[in-house]
Amino acid sequence: MVTLWAVLPGDIDDPAAPSGGNRYDRTVLSLLPDVHEIAVPGSWPTPSDATRATLGHALSEIPDMSDVLVDGLVGCGVPEALAPHATRLRLIMLVHLPLSDETGLSPGEADDLRERERRALHLATTVIATSSAAADRVAGMHGLAHVAIAPPGVEPAPLAEPDPAGRRLLCVAAVTPRKGQDLLVGALEEDLAGLDWTCTFAGALVRPVPHTDPRLHFAGPLGDGALAKAYGETDLLILPSRAETYGMVVTEALARGIPVLASDVGGVSEALGTAPDGTRPGLLVPPGDRTALAAALRSWLTGAALRDRLRTAAHARRDTLPGWDETARRLDTACRPA
Structure with a gap:
């Protein structure tokens, strides 16, 4: 089995900073075989010098021709850290939310982040989004021919006991x-x-x-x-x-x-x-x-x-909700070369 390298936000397991993206990464990667994780400090949505430097060093340590899944929180804002490795690694970008969709950005900040993300995604061999709507948006925004989709699953849970008043x-x-x-x-x-x-x-x-x-x-x-x-x-x-x-x-x-x-x-x-x-x-x-x-x-x-x-x-x-095993299967299919 070929190792999948996964570059993830440094706070992925921090209980004080839970997020849907972190839960997605942690859950789905736990279901994939032979994953080697690398934690890199993220900064949302504006990239930091620490992200840039740590990501560049981490990628330099990965063997040539490896499959490398990069969480968009870490990699989408720093194409300059990805570029030196784009021809020797198979970069796979996982986009949870486009950088420029963050609320409160000035037009100039949004334009800069959108351009950075466009450059980063065009360095990747594969781009994955977590919903059909996100895949269409990312593809249209950045001129991508194809974006794979791996929607989140959900764990079975007991039924809640409703209050009749719904309060x-x-x-x-x-x-x-x-x-x-x-x-x-x-x-x-x-x-x-x-x-x-x-x-x-x-x-x-x-x-x-x-x-x-x-x-x-x-x-x-x-x-x-x-x-x-x-x-x-x-x-x-x-x-x-x-x-x-x-x-x-x-x-x-x-x-x-x-x-x-x-x-x-x-x-x-x-x-x-x-x-x-x-x-x-x-x-x-x-x-x-x-x-x-x-x-x-x-x-x-x-x-x-x-x-x-x-x-x-x-x-x-x-009774119709998808499980995480289906998410893992779809992500694994997208990450592995045909």
Whole structure:
């Protein structure tokens, strides 16, 4: 078996910095044979000198003609570190989210990151994305003829026990402008203050959102056991992202029969999917639209028939979710030369 070298973010196993990308890398690589990992300090989205220097040195130590999977967080912003090795290594770039899609960048910063990523991806022999929507976007943005797809899987999980009123809300994501927690806080505090709800935010507090309502609880990053408990006590998962490649928390909720309210952006609709009868197990709203988010939440909190319909669909969708073994198979196929 030929060794697969994997260049990964240095914080991949840091419990204080959980992320969907890190969970994806760790889970899928654990299912592949003969993987040699190299940790490199990442810097999102702007590349750092440490990333550049460490990546260049790491690649120089890898034998010629090796297959090297490079996480986009590490490699997409530093094409100058990849270029000296592009002809002697088979570089495979895994793009979780295009660099220029990060929220809050100036036009100049976005243009620079987009150009850096374009150069990096054109040095690769293979580019992999984690959803069909992301693959289409990356291919179109950077003029690539083909982008392979390896969507995330999900672990089986026990069904959550619903509260009939549907009042227990959960948002699982690092607290950043891209994830849109500010929109959700505004909708709950200002538009839905008179309704009965509680909302827990699970994720690293990268940029905390000001709030005053005691029903809003920012729990910080949760370990596996605590996160499983939070899901088990949830009626509706909310993902109000402004940009999202896939949204692994969507399928994590569906695996527990929990409906989802999310922004219709990137691969989220792909992750949400439909039940076998075609019913969607959640609600999608335009990204960045607090009014639409509040209206959907009001419909959920005040509509028993809607809650029952979405719960039924979520339970049915649960049985059709892909496992991580399929992700590993697709990633391995893309990484190995024909």
